[in-house]
Amino acid sequence: MTPRPARPGDAEALAALDARCNPGPWSAASFAAHLASSPPNATLVVEADGDGGLSAFCAFRVAAGELEILQLGTAPEARRRGLARALLARVLEQGQGEGAEVAWLEVRSANGAARALYATAGFEACGARRRYYHDPVDDAIVLRRVVGAGLEMSRRPVLASHRIDGLTSECGPVEVEMTSQAEASSQELLDNEEYRRLADEHHTLDARLLVLSDKLVLSDEEQLEEATLKKKKLQLKDRMESISREVRNRAH
Numbered sequence: 320m321t322p323r324p325a326r327p328g329d330a331e332a333l334a335a336l337d338a339r340c341n342p343g344p345w346s347a348a349s350f351a352a353h354l355a356s357s358p359p360n361a362t363l364v365v366e367a368d369g370d371g372g373l374s375a376f377c378a379f380r381v382a383a384g385e386l387e388i389l390q391l392g393t394a395p396e397a398r399r400r401g402l403a404r405a406l407l408a409r410v411l412e413q414g415q416g417e418g419a420e421v422a423w424l425e426v427r428s429a430n431g432a433a434r435a436l437y438a439t440a441g442f443e444a445c446g447a448r449r450r451y452y453h454d455p456v457d458d459a460i461v462l463r464r465v466v467g468a469g470l471e472m473s474r475r476p477v478l479a480s481h482r483i484d485g486l487t488s489e490c491g492p493v494e495v496e497m498t499s500q501a502e503a504s505s506q507e508l509l510d511n512e513e514y515r516r517l518a519d520e521h522h523t524l525d526a527r528l529l530v531l532s533d534k535l536v537l538s539d540e541e542q543l544e545e546a547t548l549k550k551k552k553l554q555l556k557d558r559m560e561s562i563s564r565e566v567r568n569r570a571h
Contacts (some may be wrong), residue, residue, distance in 0.1 A: 320410050321365075322364065323349075323360035323364060323404055325354055325363065329350070329354070329373070330347045330350040330351040330354060331378055331491075332372060332373050333347070333350045333362065333364070333373065333378075334346055334349075336372075336373050336374075336392060336394060337350075337392050338343040340392030340393060340395075341452055343452060343454065345390060347493070348535060349364070350362070358417075359380050359381050361378075361379055362379070363377050363410060364376045365406065367394070367397070373394070375392065375393050375394065375403060376406070377403075377407065377410050381413075383416050383553065383557060384418055384421065384560075384563065385421050385556060386411070386414035386419035387423050387525070388410065388422065388423070388424035389408070389424075390406065391433075391436065395414050399509050403436055406492065406571070407440050408440070412473040420465065420466055421463060421464070422443065422465075423462070423522075424437065424461075424462050424463075425448070425454055425522065426462060426523075426545050427459065428457055428458040442462040442463065442464045443459065443464060444462055444507070445461075445515065446515065447459065447461065447518060448461065448522070461518070461519075463518075469522050490553055511566070513558075513563060517558055518559065521556070524551060524555070527548060528548050528552070
């Protein structure tokens with residue numbers, strides 16, 4: 320399995336694959352817009368054996384020292400082969416190479432398999448959004464991890480079951496690779512009230528921007544809203560990066 324960067328011509332195939340993988344798939348136009356904004360956007364794909372189609376993909380973005388995993392999917396017939404795990408590892412590696420220090424994503428609270436996958440990659444829950452998803456309605460669990468570099472890794476067993484504001488999803492015991500230094504920095508960020516508030520606001524802006532990006536034509540008001548949201552998002556990222564840097568400096 321060798322992931323490759325997605326090309327503009329992959330937009331239709333990505334949308335078709337996403338529709339088979341996720342309850343809230345992106346449209347071909349959304350994938351095209353995402354690919355057209357590279358960098359900071361990027362998508363890695365795994366081609367299917369023989370037929371030239373796609374078996375798996377991961378869409379993400381790296382900006383202001385953060386890696387945002389936006390969409391991840393594996394074709395049903397290609398599951399249980401480690402494709403999603405390998406893609407996620409490659410994305411984290413690429414994000415680290417591009418200067419990301421923290422990785423973020425959101426996952427449905429009912430998606431135990433995905434939450435177990437992310438737990439094995441070192442992601443930990445740091446918040447929840449009530450009724451964030453639709454068709455079907457579900458809460459979103461916000462996950463994050465420090466993208467560490469050059470630190471000695473240790474293994475520790477954890478239960479991939481997070482109770483957040485009354486939400487519980489049992490995924491069974493898994494092994495998580497994290498560093499003691501990364502864990503300390505991660506916990507301090509999670510305990511930082513301002514950082515949590517900024518992260519919540521950041522994801523709210525991101526959700527609205529994704530809605531706007533799905534439209535083929537924006538009105539004048541929507542274009543102004545999009546520009547305002549992007550500016551605000553950069554300001555949030557700058558402040559979050561400043562807090563993250565302060566935490567890292569204290570850890571050292």
